[in-house]
Amino acid sequence: MEFRAWMARRGQEEPEPAEEKPVNKYRNVLTTVDGKKFGSKKEARYYENVLLPKLQAGSIRLILRQVPFDLPGGIRYIADFCILTKDREFHVIDVKSEITKKNRVYINKKKQMAACWGLKVEEA
Numbered sequence: 001m002e003f004r005a006w007m008a009r010r011g012q013e014e015p016e017p018a019e020e021k022p023v024n025k026y027r028n029v030l031t032t033v034d035g036k037k038f039g040s041k042k043e044a045r046y047y048e049n050v051l052l053p054k055l056q057a058g059s060i061r062l063i064l065r066q067v068p069f070d071l072p073g074g075i076r077y078i079a080d081f082c083i084l085t086k087d088r089e090f091h092v093i094d095v096k097s098e099i100t101k102k103n104r105v106y107i108n109k110k111k112q113m114a115a116c117w118g119l120k121v122e123e124a
Contacts, residue, residue: 028097036065043080043095046124051081061086071116077109079121095124 028040038044
């Protein structure tokens with residue numbers, strides 16, 4: 001006997017399927033801090049606990065988020081943060097988990113950033 005027919009005979013309706021939230025590839029949770037959206041809790045904590053205090057102290061002049069860089073072959077690398085220090089040094093910072101740091105695509109993009117733009121990607 002079919003499930004629906006069996007439920008109908010018992011006078012019950014079929015239960016609603018539970019709504020499943022999509023799971024991100026690396027199980028990151030989108031987070032909002034000061035009205036700004038971040039791709040992960042770790043990225044939001046880095047912004048809030050490391051970058052903002054440095055900005056308020058004056059050691060950082062500028063924080064840019066989600067900065068795109070075009071690479072050869074139509075590839076685009078998006079850095080989590082780019083900062084300009086008070087000494088006018090430019091830094092590219094990516095907040096990555098240990099699993100992502102070992103990802104071959106990420107490693108190759110990091111190498112291309114150094115080769116094409118002369119920029120070292122710093123990991124947090």
